[in-house]
Amino acid sequence: MTTTETTPVIPLPAGTARILTAVGATATAASAFLAWTWTSDFPGDLTVTGYPGGLQWLTLVAGALTLVLTLASYGLRGLRWTSPTRSDNGILLAATGGAVVTWGTLIAIGVELGGMANLEPGGWVAGVASALTLIGALGLPLDRHTRRPLQVLNKWWFTAVPVTPLLYLAATGVDSSRPVAPVLVVLAQGGLAAAGGVVLVQALMLLRTWLRLTTIERRTAPPLELPSWVEVLLIIAAFSVGLFAITFGIDTEYGELFTGYLVLAGTGVAALTKSGLIARLRALTVKHRPVTTGAAFAAAAGFPFTQSSDQYTSVATNILIFATVALGLNIVVGLAGLLDLGYVAFLGVGAYAAALVSGSPASPIHVAFPFWGAVLTGAAASMIFGVLIGAPTLRLRGDYLAIVTLGFGEIFRITMNNLNGTTGPNLTNGSNGIPRIPDLNIFGFDLGKTHTVFGIDLGRFSNYYLLMLIVTAFVVLVFSRVGDSRIGRAWVAIREDETAAQAMGINGFRLKLLAFALGASLAGLAGTVQAHVSYTVTPDQYTFAEALPPNSAFLLAAVILGGMGTISGPLLGATLLFLIPKKLEFLSNYQLLAFGIALIVLMRVRPEGLIANRRRQLEFHEADIPAQAAPSDTALTKAGA
Amino acid sequence: MNQLPQQLANGLILGALYGLVAIGYTMVYGIVQLINFAHGEIFMVGGFGALTAFLALPGGTTLWIAIPLMLVAGILVSVLVAIGAERFAYRPLRTAPRLAPLITAIGLSIALQQLVFSFYPDAKKARVFPQIPGSPFNIAGMTIQRSDLFLIVAAPVCMLALGWFVTKTRSGRAMQATSQDPDTAKLMGIDTDRIIVMAFAIGAAFAAVAAVAYGLRTGQIDWHMGFVLGLKAFTAAVLGGIGNIYGAMLGGLVLGLAEGLATAYIQHVPGMQLFGGGAWKDVWAFVLLIVVLLVRPQGLLGERVADRA
Numbered sequence: 001m002t003t004t005e006t007t008p009v010i011p012l013p014a015g016t017a018r019i020l021t022a023v024g025a026t027a028t029a030a031s032a033f034l035a036w037t038w039t040s041d042f043p044g045d046l047t048v049t050g051y052p053g054g055l056q057w058l059t060l061v062a063g064a065l066t067l068v069l070t071l072a073s074y075g076l077r078g079l080r081w082t083s084p085t086r087s088d089n090g091i092l093l094a095a096t097g098g099a100v101v102t103w104g105t106l107i108a109i110g111v112e113l114g115g116m117a118n119l120e121p122g123g124w125v126a127g128v129a130s131a132l133t134l135i136g137a138l139g140l141p142l143d144r145h146t147r148r149p150l151q152v153l154n155k156w157w158f159t160a161v162p163v164t165p166l167l168y169l170a171a172t173g174v175d176s177s178r179p180v181a182p183v184l185v186v187l188a189q190g191g192l193a194a195a196g197g198v199v200l201v202q203a204l205m206l207l208r209t210w211l212r213l214t215t216i217e218r219r220t221a222p223p224l225e226l227p228s229w230v231e232v233l234l235i236i237a238a239f240s241v242g243l244f245a246i247t248f249g250i251d252t253e254y255g256e257l258f259t260g261y262l263v264l265a266g267t268g269v270a271a272l273t274k275s276g277l278i279a280r281l282r283a284l285t286v287k288h289r290p291v292t293t294g295a296a297f298a299a300a301a302g303f304p305f306t307q308s309s310d311q312y313t314s315v316a317t318n319i320l321i322f323a324t325v326a327l328g329l330n331i332v333v334g335l336a337g338l339l340d341l342g343y344v345a346f347l348g349v350g351a352y353a354a355a356l357v358s359g360s361p362a363s364p365i366h367v368a369f370p371f372w373g374a375v376l377t378g379a380a381a382s383m384i385f386g387v388l389i390g391a392p393t394l395r396l397r398g399d400y401l402a403i404v405t406l407g408f409g410e411i412f413r414i415t416m417n418n419l420n421g422t423t424g425p426n427l428t429n430g431s432n433g434i435p436r437i438p439d440l441n442i443f444g445f446d447l448g449k450t451h452t453v454f455g456i457d458l459g460r461f462s463n464y465y466l467l468m469l470i471v472t473a474f475v476v477l478v479f480s481r482v483g484d485s486r487i488g489r490a491w492v493a494i495r496e497d498e499t500a501a502q503a504m505g506i507n508g509f510r511l512k513l514l515a516f517a518l519g520a521s522l523a524g525l526a527g528t529v530q531a532h533v534s535y536t537v538t539p540d541q542y543t544f545a546e547a548l549p550p551n552s553a554f555l556l557a558a559v560i561l562g563g564m565g566t567i568s569g570p571l572l573g574a575t576l577l578f579l580i581p582k583k584l585e586f587l588s589n590y591q592l593l594a595f596g597i598a599l600i601v602l603m604r605v606r607p608e609g610l611i612a613n614r615r616r617q618l619e620f621h622e623a624d625i626p627a628q629a630a631p632s633d634t635a636l637t638k639a640g641a
Numbered sequence: 642m643n644q645l646p647q648q649l650a651n652g653l654i655l656g657a658l659y660g661l662v663a664i665g666y667t668m669v670y671g672i673v674q675l676i677n678f679a680h681g682e683i684f685m686v687g688g689f690g691a692l693t694a695f696l697a698l699p700g701g702t703t704l705w706i707a708i709p710l711m712l713v714a715g716i717l718v719s720v721l722v723a724i725g726a727e728r729f730a731y732r733p734l735r736t737a738p739r740l741a742p743l744i745t746a747i748g749l750s751i752a753l754q755q756l757v758f759s760f761y762p763d764a765k766k767a768r769v770f771p772q773i774p775g776s777p778f779n780i781a782g783m784t785i786q787r788s789d790l791f792l793i794v795a796a797p798v799c800m801l802a803l804g805w806f807v808t809k810t811r812s813g814r815a816m817q818a819t820s821q822d823p824d825t826a827k828l829m830g831i832d833t834d835r836i837i838v839m840a841f842a843i844g845a846a847f848a849a850v851a852a853v854a855y856g857l858r859t860g861q862i863d864w865h866m867g868f869v870l871g872l873k874a875f876t877a878a879v880l881g882g883i884g885n886i887y888g889a890m891l892g893g894l895v896l897g898l899a900e901g902l903a904t905a906y907i908q909h910v911p912g913m914q915l916f917g918g919g920a921w922k923d924v925w926a927f928v929l930l931i932v933v934l935l936v937r938p939q940g941l942l943g944e945r946v947a948d949r950a
Contacts, residue, residue, distance in 0.1 A: 392931050399674075402676060402743060403876075410923070411924050593756060596754075599748025602748075603742075
């Protein structure tokens, strides 16, 4: 059994370490106001003294967060609420975020401008300050395991370290005129990468053994009794901060800033989780659930009003479409446990149905349904296909559904390509798709035009964003109502053990079909809006795996990354999966590769996703449950002693 | 002109190809109840392994020497990838909920495709694969390409060898025992981990044979050839009764025949003039899968639907 202790990693006197952290954090935050480099060639213009720019904002936020948490650890009145657990691990995480962002920026400047000589003294101040903060934070009494044995990889793998460079030399020595030479070089490079991976993983294990970090469950002081309206205000404030953070992420203009943003967001949230603030906030949101939902949607609806052009609202609209479809998939996968690998085809059915009845001149059916009619047509068409696919397959146990839906996704694309008048009846224009889908007009409100609300111009994409938000709200409503109902509980029962569920009188086939058809029609619903947003529907928008979402693989990944069976999980997962390929263009050639590897690693490391459903988490970590009882045992003995 | 013999021959040759790949799905599924989505990609890397061996040989090597060497290289690559996948991706998840290994398989499938696409030289487009030169044979109104000879010889040999292995050898019988009841098999002293690795390896080796046959047949291989072929092969495995190795081969042949006949004859069915031809053959294969699941979900040779939820 492992036991825990509260000791520093670097042996510094506790008082000194805390002062060092506080001073370092202050200096880090202050250094954001200095000039870091002499030329504005580096994106974001870091040359101005007295005003932070671009990445400096991130350093400022990280420094400020570290400072606040450190001051809270002194028990400073007015800031104590930021750290209810009084754990110093939060400070370490915040300091790490600051150091990584700051040094990442400095190194990026050095690499992009060609040498560290391009740094102004301000840059060095920032680097030294953030490093000192990190050292100070490592000297704080942290929650640690008493001992953590070093894991060593299979010793034979280390033979790759000396062997692969030799192989590489041998491969490059092959006469380059022979056709096999480039293949050998690639293979040898692969070997080098594998050797590097072995070394890296071992280094991380060493670091883990050195740090021995863990979480000690502490009894936190009871939260302050606040009047109800203050609590509501706090929730609204939290969502405003969230809106600001997400807007910042969507509006980032260059890859460096987005990378830094992701690092800071990750470490910041982790720091606040350790400090216990997130748990406090969650308790508040649980207490005021309707207000929370309202505040979340109000914050989301506020997004177009923060934008001056349509550039980023189009991104946000597409995120919403992707997220809504992912949420629909979550009913099928997360609640009912049915693996659907062709889900994007239902989006496609809805989009095609809407395009056909939209009055587009390219549609062979010359009708123009009003929006509500198109929505019903799209959802109904998707549902019919869902039932057609589901009825034969869902009678069976096992994984037939996965392969049938995968096949359906592929067949949908082939069929849409073939219905072009030469290889089949003319319905969809084949690979050209149905272009020139007119803009929606709802009750005389033309979504294609720019409208001015409160003096702010809302362009075409802002209109569609708000429309899509209503659809998202509808899907969230369906998800939460159905999920908590008798039907939803039956789905969960089927997911966990179909035999037992049937023994309890649940009609497995009917409920599975219901889940599948409901998921399909929600995707169809989103598809009808998507058709209008993107002007054109083509078969190639609806594939299994493609570099850009939405596609079936990314939808599934959004659900799993975010957390199966939760509402916020797929929304978060979809946002990340949409923004990361969009913002990090240097990844563009390898993003699908990274995506595939990430899926494998995620299943090994955190199969329950970022936002874990409590029940799911227990299911995935059954082995850990007895171990969780251990800390309370020690707490009892301590209390008894 | 009566095109029935020709379509039958095409269908059977294609079906043998599906059957060889389907073996891999069915063996793994029979033992660990996992749809190994990455199997199509194991087929694909086998093809690239064989191509690498061909490139390494001095130009002008006769195919009598080249094909066996390519086969060895292809099998080596496929088997290594399959064993690696089993060891590092699937084995740690053996006790996890069943969604986890499926998703791992999808990730593996995408990663393998992209590794070949991004890093194999000139693999962004299809790469030329050698073909057996010479004019095609004409037998009883059927035209058979010389390159298809490889498959006509290899598929029965592989099947007979597998049948012998499974029924006559100790390991083969251990495999059957593991497939029937892994826990009891373990109690009887069978190293089930080794058996699982063996199932992956045999499936991968057959996939590599199929990949060489595919390359010889079409004259090219590409990075996404495993996706649709894997889907078809899985269909074949379900058609024959998943878990049954003879079923996989039979299912492959039936699927191949159905495709060949659908391509040629659907357009003669009244009202279906526009749904014939090669463009729709994948759709008909899929419709066949749905129909089979509807009327005989245990497949042609399957005896029971495994219920080990």
